Amino acid sequence: MTDPSRQLAETIRVAGASVLATLTRTFGSLQLAEDAVQEAALAALRTWPASGIPDDPRAWLLVTARNKAYDIIRRESARPAKEAFASDYHQVGPDTAEEALSMLEPDSAVRDDMLRLIFTCCHPALAPEARVALSLRTLAGLDVAAIARAFGVPEPTMAKRLVRARRKIATARIPYRVPDDAELPERLPAVLSVVYLIATEAHSPSSGDVVTRIDYEQEAIRLARLLCELMPGEPEILGLLALLLFSFARRPARTGPDGSEPVLLRDQDRSRWDHEMIAEACSLLAEAVRRSSGVAGPYQLQAHLSACHSTAASWEDTDWSRIVALYELLLMMTGGAAVLLNWAIALGEAEGPGAMLTALDRIAGLEASHLWHAARADALHKLGRGEEAAAALRTAIDLAPTAPERHMLTRRLAQ
């Protein structure tokens, strides 16, 4: 963050998202607001290096973007009628200085605009991948090329996905508003899953320009912190932020010395974990428990699971029976083969390899998963069934999707 050009870009990105939120409300069009903010950001990049970052960057961007929006509307209305009809832009009133002043609103209004934007981008009427893409574009202020790279799709594909999402918001009239308390339980999970997917599904390419590389885990943490600020005391948000922090705190130990090969939790050097961050996550989780009146949501449960690992001195010292119980609760809530697999592995630690193998063999539908075969190999090896273990491990190697995972499994086979 010491690099001044990087700090500049970061300021524009963060302030830009909240300007976008306000303009979307005042103009009634997400597309127009995005175009205007984009132009204002370019103007800031041109002028700020010489003039310095203004005292109130958000106000500067807001006034500039607002004027850009009026410019765009004037350009649009000068175009032939047929094209104007195709435009999603709403008609707006005249440009007055008074109006510009009235847009510089108190913090509470900025907060509400940001929430509106979040709930619009994460509306359940949008496809999950569209929600994630739109949130990265509007809330995190990333450009289309970066989002496309993160999800391994060509840039035109991602651009089309974003256009389709914005068109649906305009055409189907997805409202720009914060759900009321009665609706919140139905609407919040969609928002949380977007943040979770950004942390877990988006990947920065390991090669490429360091300056343009984006840390998606940190981006998700930033969004979760923003949600905590906007909706203080919401237990599932606290649970999600705790979960993300527990995971991020392990990052220094998650890969080997060359930075690519994954290191299993069991083998991680726990002194390299960020223990300050783990302490913060623990207190967030405690806060979530206090506020959830005994009813834990799925993110809080996952955070509890993560806490068990993060606070254990070693793999062997981990409270495995608590982990088994937590997985069983999670299974009742969400189900899913991945949860079953982790439950079986935890059961192995709590009750031994026999119980683990029985549990693994009862899970249907994971025959194509290298993780399932690797877990079976582990159980078979501990039961002294070496040949079967080696065969299972070889199947796992064949099925492993990435080279680092194949390497890791191959080394295990050699042992």
Add this chain to the structure above:
Amino acid sequence: MALYAALVYLPANEYWTDQPEQVHRPSDGYEVFAAEAGAAGVLQGGQGLYPPEMATTITVSGGKGGDVIVTDGPYAEAKEVLGGYFLLEAADLDEATKWASQIPASWTGGKVELRPIVPMQE
């Protein structure tokens, strides 16, 4: 305000397939919905449809005025069939959703699909 077509899909096996000739009598739930949505000024129209067995499919080959091909029924067996539609006028998708969730098909094994209506061009 925006207009939406609430397309009502019903499970094919629970539709009128047993007695296709019988005139459809909507359940009380539909009357309740129509009365409430009508009173709220949301309901702008709607019709029930006879089942797919009563359908005739028409295509014209070779451009307008070409050979008219008439076939019986829909093309494929579907698990759910379109049973009718309501025309709803609502402020936004959330309001339309609130009303669509009052249509019995949405909780009796069918579903309701909300489609915004293309406005007429002046």
